[in-house]
Amino acid sequence: MKRARCVLLPRISISRLPLIFYIILCSVPGIFSTKNVTLGSIQIFKTHEFLPRKPTIYFYCKGENKIILPDVKEKHFFYTFKGKESWQPLTELTDNKCKRCGLYEMDRIKSDDVFDEWELCLDDFIDGKSIHFKEKEFNATFICGQCRAGVVPVVDSGVTSSSKSGSVDKKMNVVLVIVISALVSAIAAAGTVGAHKYWQKRKREQDQARFLKLFEDGDDIEDELGLEQI
Numbered sequence: 166m167k168r169a170r171c172v173l174l175p176r177i178s179i180s181r182l183p184l185i186f187y188i189i190l191c192s193v194p195g196i197f198s199t200k201n202v203t204l205g206s207i208q209i210f211k212t213h214e215f216l217p218r219k220p221t222i223y224f225y226c227k228g229e230n231k232i233i234l235p236d237v238k239e240k241h242f243f244y245t246f247k248g249k250e251s252w253q254p255l256t257e258l259t260d261n262k263c264k265r266c267g268l269y270e271m272d273r274i275k276s277d278d279v280f281d282e283w284e285l286c287l288d289d290f291i292d293g294k295s296i297h298f299k300e301k302e303f304n305a306t307f308i309c310g311q312c313r314a315g316v317v318p319v320v321d322s323g324v325t326s327s328s329k330s331g332s333v334d335k336k337m338n339v340v341l342v343i344v345i346s347a348l349v350s351a352i353a354a355a356g357t358v359g360a361h362k363y364w365q366k367r368k369r370e371q372d373q374a375r376f377l378k379l380f381e382d383g384d385d386i387e388d389e390l391g392l393e394q395i
């Protein structure tokens with residue numbers, strides 16, 4: 166029984182390594198995590214409603230739920246949001262994929278009217294902010310604090326602040342990668358030491374068994390010799 170437990174122990178700790186690695190990665194914000202996109206402000210320049218009725222405007226990404234903007238009713242009014250409203254966030258972005266999203270107005274008679282439809286990508290966010298403007302339709306700012314600053318081409322000194330924060334983010338990421346690598350190395354080293362110890366122990370047991378067997382064989386020989394002497 167005891168022996169069986171010894172065999173199991175190192176195996177379990179090694180098979181848990183990927184799980185531990187995964188948990189570490191998921192608990193680090195910014196790496197592989199999804200990024201919430203909220204609406205910062207919006208101003209609509211027209212409505213598509215024929216009847217004198219308040220419009221129902223919503224944001225929608227392909228394959229997701231419609232997010233109705235309950236307050237946005239008036240043309241040319243500049244609405245600002247804190248990002249914590251009950252209907253926020255609008256959507257989530259992942260690292261490697263853009264989403265097809267748009268701003269629409271519900272229409273009870275014909276199909277819904279489109280303010281605009283576009284690709285919402287991580288790279289659109291500079292310092293966590295992205296402005297989408299369509300002439301005669303609307304002007305909106307989208308906020309995504311967790312989105313990295315996109316690859317900003319350094320043209321003049323005006324963009325130094327954004328590229329600076331980008332390099333800070335990069336430095337953070339490098340530090341995180343180093344920390345994770347160190348952790349993984351430590352776990353791997355512990356696993357190796359465990360396996361080595363286990364191997365040594367087994368070898369010792371085998372040696373002992375062989376030694377005992379040798380003794381028994383020796384006894385047999387002695388017995389035989391003794392018999393022969395008699």
Ligand SMILES: *[C@@H]1O[C@H](CO)[C@@H](O)[C@H](O)[C@H]1NC(C)=O
Nearest residue numbers: 206208296297298304305306
């Ligand atoms: C759209 O809104 C942003 C922020 O509210 C503002 O800075 C920008 O000038 C506006 N753009 C237009 C074309 O109205």
